[in-house]
Amino acid sequence: MKKILILTNWKLNGTKKKIKKLIKKYKNIIDKIKNIKIIIAPPLIYLDYTKKKINKINIKLAAQNIDLHLSGAYTGETSIMMLKDIGIKYVIIGHSERRIYHNEKNNIVEKKFNLVNNNGLIPILCIGENYAEYQNNQTKKICIKQIKFILKKTKTKLLKKLIIAYEPIWAIGTNKSPEPREIQKISKYIKSYIYKKHKELYNKTIIQYGGSVNINNFHEIIKQPDVDGALIGNASLNGKNFISMIKQIR
Ligand code: 13P
Secondary structure, rough: OEEEEEEEEOOOOOOHHHHHHHHHHHHHHHHHHHOOOEEEOOOOHHHHHHHHHHHOOEEEEEEEEOOOOOOOOOOOOOHHHHHHHHOOOOEEEEHHHHHOOOOHHHHHHHHHHHHHHOOOEEEEEEEEEOHHHOOOOOHHHHHHHHHHHOOOOOOHHHHOEEEEEEEEEEHHHOOOOOOOHHHHHHHHHHHHHHHOOOHHHHHOOOEEOOOOOOOEEEEEHHOOOOOOEEEEOHHHHHHHHHHHHHOOOO
C-alpha cells in the first residue's frame, strides 16, 4: 500500500484557538490511519505554537515561505536559520500565490529551493499552469520548464526527497480541478522526466496534487497510481470535513 503525503496549507488563516481545535481533530486521524503522513503549514507566526501543540503527535511542520537572506536588515522576513532553530523540516517553495502576489519568478524560486535543500531542510516545490496554458495544452511544457529551471542548480544528491506539488493555478480556491485521469497523466509525465534526467532521484520523488481538493474528489485523485498525496488549502481548515475526507484513505 502506498504512503500518502498530505500537506495542509493554512495560508493566512487561523488563531491559536482554531489551531488548538484543528490539531485535536488531526490527531484522531493520524492515530487511525497508518499509511498517511501529515505535514501542516501554518502561518509563520504560529509555527512555534503549532509545534508545541503537536508535541508527541506524528505530524510534521512546514513553513509557507522563507527569505533568501540568512540574517540582517530585512524587515519582516524569516530566514532558513530561524526555521532550523525551531526545528522545522519542510518549506513550501514557489506557491503560485507567492509567484503572483509577491512577484516571485523562477529565478527566486530556484534560489529559495536550493537554499532550503543546501541547508538540510526539505523543499516542497509548487508548479502548475494557468488556465490559458491549460486550455492550450501547455501543462506538460510549463511544468517541465519550471522543474528544469529549479533542478539545474540543485545538488540532487543532497535531496532527501524531491517533493513536487502539481497545483494548476486555475484550480486553486476555485472549486474546479482537472479530471483525476489528467492529474495522473501529468504526474506520470513529471516522474518519467525526472527519472530520465536524474536517475539518482528514482524512487525519491513524490508528486502531490493541489487545487480545490475536497471531500468529493480527494479519493479519486489520491488513488491514481502516480499521485502520492495532496496539498490541501481550504478543505484542511474545517476539522470535521478534513477528517471525513482523510478517512476515505482506508
Ligand atoms: P485550495 O485547496 O484552497 O484550492 O488551495 C490549494 C493550495 O493552494 C494549497 O497550497
